[in-house]
Amino acid sequence: MILDIRIFGDPVLREKCAPVAEIDDEIRRLAADMQETMYDADGIGLAAPQVGVPIRLFVYDVRDDEIPPGVLVNPEIVEEKGATKEEEGCLSIPGLSETVERSESIVARGLGLDGESVEIRADGILSRCIQHEKDHLDGILFLDRVSPLKRKILLAKWRKQERD
Incomplete structure (x- = not known):
């Protein structure tokens, strides 16, 4: 089922999400x-708060x-190395x-849908995607990771888009 993606301004996008207590059929x-x-939205990652569910879970491809x-x-994210700059967008913006x-390479740990521990060593686009989606779980948007001047310009552009 295709869910509604929450858009910038929705308070759920700024929440620090709760851990998933149990991986069950609902999860x-x-x-x-x-x-x-x-x-459906042609994205490469999606975090639960982006569909209105404030829990610590994301999907990626x-x-x-x-x-x-x-x-x-x-x-x-248990390990980070290096730094790299690339363009990012977001389905919620x-x-x-x-x-x-972002960090150039990372090691991420969590659980899979079977409840087993997962460790991912990632660089490149996967590293960036995991960092971006994990930020969502802490109420952080990519706008928060740019300079104040760029953020101001982006927010002005967003407001103009919303008016038009």
């Missing part, structure tokens, strides 16, 4: 619906044959993108 169904929603799609529950600095 698995939510993850499947989130994947369907992500594909960076559309690379070497990197399978996945789900991470209660994720943590359609029409805006900006260059954002």
